[in-house]
Amino acid sequence: MKLLIREATEDDLPAVLALYAQPDMDNGKVLTLAQAQGLLAQFRQYPSYRLWVACDEDAGGAVVGTYALLIMHNLAHQGTPSAIVEDVVVSAERQGQGMGQQMMQHAQQQARLAGCYKLVLSSNQKREHAHAFYESLGFQRHGFSFVIGI
Numbered sequence: 001m002k003l004l005i006r007e008a009t010e011d012d013l014p015a016v017l018a019l020y021a022q023p024d025m026d027n028g029k030v031l032t033l034a035q036a037q038g039l040l041a042q043f044r045q046y047p048s049y050r051l052w053v054a055c056d057e058d059a060g061g062a063v064v065g066t067y068a069l070l071i072m073h074n075l076a077h078q079g080t081p082s083a084i085v086e087d088v089v090v091s092a093e094r095q096g097q098g099m100g101q102q103m104m105q106h107a108q109q110q111a112r113l114a115g116c117y118k119l120v121l122s123s124n125q126k127r128e129h130a131h132a133f134y135e136s137l138g139f140q141r142h143g144f145s146f147v148i149g150i
Helices: 010-020 033-043 100-114 128-136
Strands: 005-006 050-055 062-072 082-090
Touching: 005 100, 010 033, 010 050, 010 062, 010 082, 033 050, 050 100, 062 100, 082 100
Parallel strands: none
Antiparallel strands: 005 050, 050 062, 062 082
16 A cells, blocks of 8 residues: 655645544544644644654555644754644554554654654553554653643
8 A cells, every 4th residue: 555644734634634533533523624724724833743644555545544743942942843743643544554654654754844852642541552652653651640630
């Protein structure tokens, strides 16, 4: 399969929302298309926040995966930026075919090009299969993650 990873457009949003609706992600509770369009426009206001889609070129360019990447500029670390990857998802029927690996390689490449000193992500504690996947790519468990409901 030939995979193309590119920046998402408004036309991709219905497919992205369908990916997020999967049981392992948001369990069918997703934004409306209008809400997603508004948020994508906000993404573009940030200098380094992008939504990426992975498209199967052998299937007419169908969106089969997505992730968001934020390049965060820092005052610490002598101004060296860091990268945060979020909302990684591959369609259920395409999992295990190397798409997630290609998306994470793409994220690492984008972070390197931006001069980042690290790429971080977080994953829900109960998503053990996702943890094994990230570890297979060389990600290491590091520190603790804390959250508070607001």
